[in-house]
Amino acid sequence: MKININTIPDEGLELREIKGRNWLPGALAGEAAWDFSLEEVIISCNIKKVDKTIFLRGAVETTVHTACSRCLETASLPVNATFRYTLVPTAMEGREEIELTAEDLEYGFYEGETVDCDPLIYEQIVLQIPMKALCREDCRGLCPRCGANLNLSPCSCPDREVDARLAVLKQLKRQ
Ligand SMILES: [Zn+2]
Numbered sequence: 001m002k003i004n005i006n007t008i009p010d011e012g013l014e015l016r017e018i019k020g021r022n023w024l025p026g027a028l029a030g031e032a033a034w035d036f037s038l039e040e041v042i043i044s045c046n047i048k049k050v051d052k053t054i055f056l057r058g059a060v061e062t063t064v065h066t067a068c069s070r071c072l073e074t075a076s077l078p079v080n081a082t083f084r085y086t087l088v089p090t091a092m093e094g095r096e097e098i099e100l101t102a103e104d105l106e107y108g109f110y111e112g113e114t115v116d117c118d119p120l121i122y123e124q125i126v127l128q129i130p131m132k133a134l135c136r137e138d139c140r141g142l143c144p145r146c147g148a149n150l151n152l153s154p155c156s157c158p159d160r161e162v163d164a165r166l167a168v169l170k171q172l173k174r175q
Pocket residue numbers: 068069070071072073134135136139140141
């Protein structure tokens with residue numbers, strides 16, 4: 001979604017776009033490998049221009065697939081986020097004087113006459129992925145001893161905690 005700022009009418013521009021699975025904005029190609037994949041990404045975006053300042057607001061909807069932090073199976077996480085950005089040209093003078101008006105307002109720059117929304121929207125998706133994704137709330141994870149996926153079936157490893165408690169009891173009996 002690249003927009004020439006000269007084509008934005010006074011009343012603003014309403015855009016809707018669907019990106020294919022595993023979409024990666026051109027500007028981000030060559031970054032370190034991303035450890036997730038995407039379903040189709042549905043983007044709706046409103047773009048306004050006041051003088052040289054660009055106001056973006058929109059919504060992004062997709063599903064992210066990433067590894068569950070407990071069992072390493074695929075965790076599928078629905079993403080439904082809204083975003084706002086205020087962009088000013090890099091060449092604009094006195095930009096340090098511009099103050100943020102709201103905490104949730106993202107602030108950035110664009111170069112020349114073109115605004116590329118894709119990296120910003122992608123960033124919004126990345127922000128929605130939790131540090132410790134779970135395939136489900138009560139994922140049992142992997143057995144630390146044999147590596148079995150405890151969601152599928154319990155393994156036959158002895159429970160260490162119980163062992164430790166039994167050892168203490170045996171000690172007490174001996175005294
Ligand atoms: Zn899991």
